[in-house]
Amino acid sequence: MLVIVIEDDKPIANLIKMNLELENFTVEIFSSAESAYTALLELKPDLILLDIMLPGMNGFELQARIKQKNIPVIFITAKNDQADKLMGLKLGADDYITKPFDNRELILRVKAVLRRINNKNMINDTIKLGALKLLKSKHQVLLNEKDLGLTPKEFEILYLLMKNYQQVFSRTQLLNYIWGYDYYGNTRTIDMHIKRLREKLKDYQAIIKTVYGVGYKLDLGKVE
Numbered sequence: 001m002l003v004i005v006i007e008d009d010k011p012i013a014n015l016i017k018m019n020l021e022l023e024n025f026t027v028e029i030f031s032s033a034e035s036a037y038t039a040l041l042e043l044k045p046d047l048i049l050l051d052i053m054l055p056g057m058n059g060f061e062l063q064a065r066i067k068q069k070n071i072p073v074i075f076i077t078a079k080n081d082q083a084d085k086l087m088g089l090k091l092g093a094d095d096y097i098t099k100p101f102d103n104r105e106l107i108l109r110v111k112a113v114l115r116r117i118n119n120k121n122m123i124n125d126t127i128k129l130g131a132l133k134l135l136k137s138k139h140q141v142l143l144n145e146k147d148l149g150l151t152p153k154e155f156e157i158l159y160l161l162m163k164n165y166q167q168v169f170s171r172t173q174l175l176n177y178i179w180g181y182d183y184y185g186n187t188r189t190i191d192m193h194i195k196r197l198r199e200k201l202k203d204y205q206a207i208i209k210t211v212y213g214v215g216y217k218l219d220l221g222k223v224e
Contacts, residue, residue: 001025001026001046001047001114001130001220001221002025002026002027002028002043002044002045002046002047003020003025003026003027003028003045003046003047003048003049003110004027004028004029004030004036004039004040004043004045004047004048004049005017005020005027005028005029005030005048005049006029006030006031006032006033006036006048006049006050006051006054006059006062007029007030007031007049007051007076008031008032008051008053008054008055009051010031012099013029013031014029015103016049016076016106017029019103019106019107020107020110023107023110023111024219024221025110025221028043028045031055032054032055032056032057033054033056033057033058033059033061033062034056034057036048036062037057037062037065037066040066040069040071045071046071046072046114046117046130046220047071047072047073047074047110047113047114048066048071048072048073048074049073049074049076049110050062050063050073050074050075050076050093051075051076051077052075052077052084052088053077053078059075059077059088060087060088060091063075063088063091063092063093064091067091067092072094072113072114072117073092073093073094074093074094074095074096074097074109074110074113075088075093075095075096075097076097076099076101076106077096077098077099078098078099094113094116094117095109095112095113097109115165125137127159127162127163129162129165129207129218129220130207130220131143131144131204132162132204132207133145134158134159134162136159139152139155140155141155141158143201143202143204148200148201149200150197150200151196153178153179153193154193154196154197154200156177156178157174157178157190157193157194157197158197158218160174160177160178161208161216161217161218162218164218165218165219166217166218166219167217168211168214168215168216168217169215169216169217170214170215171187171190171191171215171216172187173215174190174215174216175187175189175190190216194208194216206221207219207220207221209221
């Protein structure tokens with residue numbers, strides 16, 4: 001998943017970048033709102049971390065310009081004034097964190113905002129994660145708007161993983177959820193279905209992560 005950091009303090013920007021990359025995010029840094037705005041015309045970030053006090057155009061002005069793009073925004077600023085927080089939220093920001101901040105808190109806030117956005121995308125039986133779109137009522141999954149042609153069991157596995165994004169499921173849990181407790185097969189069944197799912201996902205197959213010794217989870221990571 002792509003996170004854009006707009007921060008003119010280079011050490012802070014690099015620290016944020018390092019911590020996000022440790023969590024498998026792809027990160028692009030911009031030191032001014034103007035340069036970021038130009039890039040946003042082409043980039044499709046999943047989240048923006050936006051400083052308020054920037055040279056030239058400030059964070060509030062940039063947020064007002066990009067509001068219609070519906071990109072999640074977390075303001076990061078040294079300002080702790082309640083009026084600034086209210087202004088940021090009024091302009092459509094999803095969260096607000098004040099410097100200095102704990103890196104763990106930043107990561108938790110980023111993940112919390114992304115979870116909320118993903119939950120909002122679960123509308124009318126539709127789950128959207130990056131280029132993947134699952135249409136539950138049609139029993140169909142699209143990748144870049146092209147049908148993957150999944151079998152019923154492949155669909156159920158992917159639905160479970162998408163609905164519980166980043167949650168790890170053991171092979172036994174997947175067997176129980178998808179095939180039921182009275183199924184007499186072994187966990188190799190899961191591995192074969194995961195293999196076929198990855199083949200159908202092609203360049204996107206890396207989103208199904210193997211958690212060694214545990215099982216599988218869905219994580220967009222650096223795929224996009």
